[in-house]
Amino acid sequence: MNMILSNPDYDSTNLEEFKNIWVFCEQRGGQMMPTTYELISEGRKLADQLGVKLCGLLLGENVDGLAKDLGGYGADEVILCEHPLLKTYTTDAYAKVICDTISWMKPEVFLIGATNIGRDLGPRCAARLHTGLCADCTHLDIDLDLYKAFLHEASTLPAERIDGLGTAKVLGKDHDISRDLKMTRPAFGGNLMASIICPRFRPAMATVRPGVLKKAAYDEAKAKAISVTRFSVELSEDDLATEVLEVVKAAKKLVDLVGADYVVSVGRGISTDVEGGIKLAEELADVLGGVVGGSRVAIDSGWLTSDHQVGQTGKTVHPKVYVALGISGSIQHQAGMKESECIVAVNKNEGAPIFDIADYGICGDLFKVTPMLIEAVKAAKAAK
Amino acid sequence: MKILVCVKQVPDTSGKIAVNPDGTLNRASMQTIINPDDMNAVEAALKLKDETGCPVYAVTMGPPPAESMLRELMAMGCDGSYLVSGREFGGSDTYATSQILAAALDTIGIEEDDILFCGRQAIDGDTAQVGPQIAEKLHIPQVTYAADIHKDGNTVTVRRMLEDGYMTIKVKTPCLITCIKELNTPRYMSVAGIFGAWQRPMTVLDYEALKDNALIDKSTIGLSGSPTNILTSFTPPQKGAGRMLEGNNMATCEKLASILAEKHYL
Numbered sequence: 344m345n346m347i348l349s350n351p352d353y354d355s356t357n358l359e360e361f362k363n364i365w366v367f368c369e370q371r372g373g374q375m376m377p378t379t380y381e382l383i384s385e386g387r388k389l390a391d392q393l394g395v396k397l398c399g400l401l402l403g404e405n406v407d408g409l410a411k412d413l414g415g416y417g418a419d420e421v422i423l424c425e426h427p428l429l430k431t432y433t434t435d436a437y438a439k440v441i442c443d444t445i446s447w448m449k450p451e452v453f454l455i456g457a458t459n460i461g462r463d464l465g466p467r468c469a470a471r472l473h474t475g476l477c478a479d480c481t482h483l484d485i486d487l488d489l490y491k492a493f494l495h496e497a498s499t500l501p502a503e504r505i506d507g508l509g510t511a512k513v514l515g516k517d518h519d520i521s522r523d524l525k526m527t528r529p530a531f532g533g534n535l536m537a538s539i540i541c542p543r544f545r546p547a548m549a550t551v552r553p554g555v556l557k558k559a560a561y562d563e564a565k566a567k568a569i570s571v572t573r574f575s576v577e578l579s580e581d582d583l584a585t586e587v588l589e590v591v592k593a594a595k596k597l598v599d600l601v602g603a604d605y606v607v608s609v610g611r612g613i614s615t616d617v618e619g620g621i622k623l624a625e626e627l628a629d630v631l632g633g634v635v636g637g638s639r640v641a642i643d644s645g646w647l648t649s650d651h652q653v654g655q656t657g658k659t660v661h662p663k664v665y666v667a668l669g670i671s672g673s674i675q676h677q678a679g680m681k682e683s684e685c686i687v688a689v690n691k692n693e694g695a696p697i698f699d700i701a702d703y704g705i706c707g708d709l710f711k712v713t714p715m716l717i718e719a720v721k722a723a724k725a726a727k
Numbered sequence: 728m729k730i731l732v733c734v735k736q737v738p739d740t741s742g743k744i745a746v747n748p749d750g751t752l753n754r755a756s757m758q759t760i761i762n763p764d765d766m767n768a769v770e771a772a773l774k775l776k777d778e779t780g781c782p783v784y785a786v787t788m789g790p791p792p793a794e795s796m797l798r799e800l801m802a803m804g805c806d807g808s809y810l811v812s813g814r815e816f817g818g819s820d821t822y823a824t825s826q827i828l829a830a831a832l833d834t835i836g837i838e839e840d841d842i843l844f845c846g847r848q849a850i851d852g853d854t855a856q857v858g859p860q861i862a863e864k865l866h867i868p869q870v871t872y873a874a875d876i877h878k879d880g881n882t883v884t885v886r887r888m889l890e891d892g893y894m895t896i897k898v899k900t901p902c903l904i905t906c907i908k909e910l911n912t913p914r915y916m917s918v919a920g921i922f923g924a925w926q927r928p929m930t931v932l933d934y935e936a937l938k939d940n941a942l943i944d945k946s947t948i949g950l951s952g953s954p955t956n957i958l959t960s961f962t963p964p965q966k967g968a969g970r971m972l973e974g975n976n977m978a979t980c981e982k983l984a985s986i987l988a989e990k991h992y993l
Contacts, residue, residue, distance in 0.1 A: 346866055371889075431894075434859075434869055459889050463871045466821065466856035470863035475822060475954030478854035498961035511958050514951055525958060530852065537960040544954045584868035585898045588884070592892040631993075643908070650890075655853060664992050675850075685992050686969070687983065698969060703983055707975025715977045719984035724993055 344435055344584045346471060349577060350446035355473045358451075361545035364390045365450035367441070368401040368413055368421075369460060371432070372590070375409050377558075378456035380416045382551060384559035385483060386454055387417030392486040393522070398422055398450065402440055404430035407571065414569025415561045421569060422448065426576040428583065431590060432460050435583045438467045444574050445472060450546045452524050454483075457550035465550045475541030476548040477526035481555045481659075484525040490538075493527075498536065513542045523547065529655065529678050554601035554659050597650040598634045605633025606662045608653055608680070611640045612669015612690060612709050621646065623713040624668055630720050631664065636680075638670045654679035668709045672697025689713065728781040728840040730772040731832055732805070733861065734765040736789050736796045737851040761796050764846025766913040767906040771876055772844050773804045774911065779878070782806040784835070788816060788828055794929060802916035802924040809835060813934040818950030821852075825860030826952070830942040831932050832865060840881050843903040847872060855905070862903035864942055870896050871905040 354360075366386045369376040383399060390397035398420045399413040410421040424444060428436045441464070445453065453468075455461040457479045469476035482497070484490035487509065494505045510517040523540040524547040530537045541547040600606060607628040613620025624635045637647040639654055653660055655678040665683035670676060672688070672695055680686070681700050688701035689709045698704040705712055738757035745753035761769075772783045785800040787793050788811040797808035811831045819827060832843065843862070848855035855871070862869035874893065875886035878900075885904060887894045898904075916924075937943050946952055972979050987993050 344866065344868065346863070371891075433896075434871075438863075459872050459887075462855045463859060463869070466825075466854075466859040467863050467869065469856075469954075470822065470825065470860040473822075473954070475820065476856060477955060478821075478852075478856055494959070494961070497963055498959075499964050500959065500961045508959070511956060513956055520958065530960070535960060536963055538958045539955050540958045541955050584902070585870065585896050588895040588897055590889075590892065590894050597891060649909070656848075656850075664987065685987070685990070687987075688969075698971065699965065701969040703986065704969055704971045705975050705979055705983065706971065707979075712975050712980065715980040716983065719977070719980035720987070720993065722981070723984035723988040727988065727993070 345439065345582045348446040348471070349443040353446040355544045358545050361449045361451035363396045363398055363450045364393070364452045365398050365400050365422075365454070365546070366418070367453070367455040367461065367464070368399040368409070369456055369458060370401070370403050370406055370409060373403065373406060373409075375412065376456060376458060378458060378551070378553035380412070380558045381553070381556040382454050382456055383413055383416040383418050385551070385556045387559065389452065389483060389485050389524070390419075392489070393451075395451070396420060400424070400441065400444065402429045402437055410569050410571050411566045415563065415566035416559055417562070417565065418569060421571045422574055423571050424574050424576050426578050428578050428580070429576070431587050433583055433585050433587060434463055434467055435585055436578055437464055438471065439582050440576055440578060441468050442471045443577070445546065453546040453548045455548070455550045457552050461550050465548060469548050472546070474544040474546060474548055475539075476550070477528060477539040477541070478550050480526045480528045480549045480551045482527040483549065483551070484527075485522065487521050490525045511540060511542065518542045524549065552659055600634060600636055600651065600653065600658045600660050603634045603660065604663045605631035606636045606653065606660050606680070606683070607631065607633060607666040607668065608636035608638060608670055609641050609646070609668050610638035610670030610676070613641070613646070614644075616710065617646050619710065620669065623710070623717070627666060627713060627717050627720070630717055630724070633662065633664075636660065638676045639673070667697050667701070668713060670697055671695045672700065689716070728779065729838070730775055730781060730783045731835065731837070731841065731843045732765070732768050732772045732783060732785050733828060733843065733845045733858070734769065734785050734787045734796065734800065735762045735846075735849045736760070736787065736793045737762045737849050759796075761799065762846050762849045764848060764906060764908065766846070767908050767910045768844040768846045769800055769803060769805065770911045770913040771873070771904070771906050773914065775842070775878060776804065784808060786828065786831060786835070787811065788824060788831070797929055798924045799916060801927040801929075802920040803914060804920060805927070807928045807930070809930050809932055811932045811937075815934040815945075815949050818953065819948060820953035820955045821854050821856040821860060822954050823948045823952045825857045825864055826942055826947050827937070828857065829861045829864035830937045830940040832861065833942060834932065834937055834940055837865065837867070837901050839901065841901045842878070842883065843867070843901065845903065845905045847905045847907045858903060858905040865903070867901050867903055868898050869903045869905070870898050873904045873906050874909040876904065876910070
């Protein structure tokens with residue numbers, strides 16, 4: 344494996360050499376991952392805040408056709424790296440090409456979707472480039488006033504503390520944070536949030552949770568205006584210590600929790616009758632036009648497959664209505680669902696934390712309440 | 728051939744968490760557990776030991792009380808353990824942590840057919856960064872999200888999970904593999920193991936022991952060697968207290984359905 348950067352003079356501490364915002368455009372089998380467009384949309388805003396270009400970094404084989412849509416969501420330029428060894432993702436090949444590209448072209452911010460592949464790639468690249476990486480971000484800012492406005496709304500920090508932000512103590516010195524990427528993420532299951540900066544190294548790197556940032560409107564004119572720069576890829580079999588023998592798509596259609604308008608989730612409360620509990624959740628989800636999710640307990644106990652998991656270790660959902668059946672509402676679960684527009688909770692335990700964040704709570708046995716709720720929702724929908 | 732497993736003692740976030748007035752986590756008041764994904768890494772290692780007879784060593788970075796966790800892991804079957812501990816290492820972010828752990832692993836010595844295991848991620852930070860960064864620092868390949876592992880000579884075949892399926896990856900040793908819970912069910916400690924745990928060696932690697940390793944440099948470890956800094960940490964505002972509906976009968980459900988309809992949620 345060759346892990347030496349192709350630019351021997353690369354120095355991640357020469358901050359002034361770094362410019363522009365980059366987004367890693369993850370494709371699998373020639374299909375763009377949806378989270379890429381979320382990142383491009385967000386990257387556009389950040390690039391405008393800095394007054395710099397937004398570039399998409401696209402790796403693969405025969406993927407130039409994907410460039411146009413990246414423009415449509417806001418990219419100015421696509422940096423295209425094509426090579427037969429980039430057709431299927433391998434850590435070795437992708438990390439090498441990305442790090443080499445960055446070592447020559449020096450972006451100041453590099454964003455990656457926090458998919459299983461993004462979370463494999465991001466730390467490897469950050470370590471090679473000697474820079475900081477913030478994992479699984481849920482909010483990004485550069486402009487200081489926008490960041491302060493975000494804190495006023497999303498934090499319980501005292502207003503005067505927020506208004507006074509402008510510098511951070513870095514190695515004992517005051518560092519001006521106005522041009523730094525402020526990367527906010529949940530820590531400890533979302534009970535605590537932290538904003539991270541990478542003040543001394545570039546690029547500032549972040550992986551961003553899929554489904555959290557909003558996709559912009561597609562701009563046909565911008566799509567047509569996209570400029571494509573080809574980066575010449577130096578890659579050989581010797582650079583790879585891994586070999587992908589096969590890529591298998593799950594036969595079962597996976598549940599689309601992130602895009603669902605209605606999610607009905609089950610937790611420990613169904614343990615007395617797992618099958619019956621899941622059946623009720625499915626019926627309610629059907630009536631609402633949604634899908635079934637589960638808490639960590641439901642997945643760890645094997646009641647539902649992991650694609651159903653809502654929470655810090657699962658997916659983040661923001662449906663119109665989230666129904667929690669027999670879920671106590673641990674912080675780790677809340678991290679994945681509290682942004683739902685309307686939260687309904689059914690739980691036997693009056694003191695369950697889920698009731699603290701539920702818009703509407705019913706204290707009762709889910710096996711008795713849910714069938715009635717199904718009937719009531721049916722009736723209400725029929726009456727419309 | 729030997730196996731090195733990186734583990735972390737973490738606060739149990741499934742219970743109540745305690746937050747200091749300044750917004751940082753009050754670790755002292757919380758129960759600690761072995762990070763759940765790391766248990767799967769340990770089990771993967773012990774399974775390979777069952778098959779091949781190779782020794783397994785647990786490695787952790789943490790404060791001295793982490794010794795209790797290492798004793799537990801030796802009671803499960805690990806042959807020895809290393810506690811990487813030192814004031815100089817405090818305040819490390821993931822970059823600096825992996826730098827230190829890589830130096831420790833390099834000091835222990837990694838040979839041609841060794842395998843390193845880590846858990847996918849720790850529940851306190853949920854970053855999943857330290858495993859890949861150790862692999863990078865050691866210049867060895869990585870496979871993350873492993874749900875199935877087979878060793879054959881100097882290659883390992885791994886089923887690596889994706890959101891929408893999986894990849895089967897063949898990797899040469901030495902390599903680093905991060906494990907997910909689908910991989911296996913961790914075993915319990917045995918009575919004989921608990922007795923034996925106190926006879927098995929636990930080596931402390933402090934700054935003095937590691938400082939001459941090429942990977943260790945004062946400027947890349949601890950708080951001052953961490954590329955990232957915490958700008959603010961804060962608690963989100965509590966959502967306005969919700970409304971408990973009265974009763975749990977048909978009338979309650981009808982009330983709820985009518986509210987949802989009124990608010991155009993249906």
